[in-house]
Amino acid sequence: MSESVLSEIVAAGVVQITMNRPDRKNALDRASYAGLIAAIAAAEADDAIRAILLTGAGGCFTSGNDIKDFAMAAAAGEGPRVAIDFLDAISTAKKPIVAAVEGFAVGIGTTMLLHCDLAFAGSGASFRLPFVTLGLSPEGGSSYLLPLVAGSKKAAELLMLGEAFDAGTAAGAGLVNAVVPEGTALEHGLAKAKALAALPPQSVALTKMLLKRGSAAAVAETIATEAHHFGERLRSAEAMAAFAAFLKK
Structure with a gap:
């Protein structure tokens, strides 16, 4: 397991997967994606695990893709393959996934919530889908x-303008189940993960399916289809200019 992703049993039947690059606001590089894929696969293969709790270290969910790492991948012609592999893994997971969101949830930090079964956000959480602003x-x-x-x-507003939005807007848009007091998202997420783990596992899996x-x-x-266009956009002049401007900040 990558050190940028931690996996630990936190309750009977519950594994907590933590994105762990707090110095980079848990930005996801290629190693992080590989760690997330491995952690989900391990949870799926372990009959003792009945629910997955997904969160980020240091009071932050994830600031999204590591732009420097993504720019290097684009320059090398590698494209976003490992990120797509992660999306395939989280979108097809058979066991329930509960997300606990504090701080930033940017880009894939927001879109991955669409594949989680339950999600809870601290009141101070900030979300953004900045794909267009990055030329993607x-x-x-x-x-x-x-x-x-x-x-x-609302989808057009969030995806086309790429502006930041708060936890209340995220709840109204169906990205999270509820907004909870700041700093308590993990507590609420764990409670629901434990509740899921206590239920008949085959029935839970069937209901999810x-x-x-x-x-x-x-x-x-x-x-x-999105991955195809995203890969093309990564190599575009617009994206390269946006990455260069971002990295100069």
């Missing part, structure tokens, strides 16, 4: 799932 395009199935949960107008069955094929197709 939506990812994570967000161009399909966000209109479903938020409505087409049935809830996702109607959109599973569309989500997979959208993630793949």
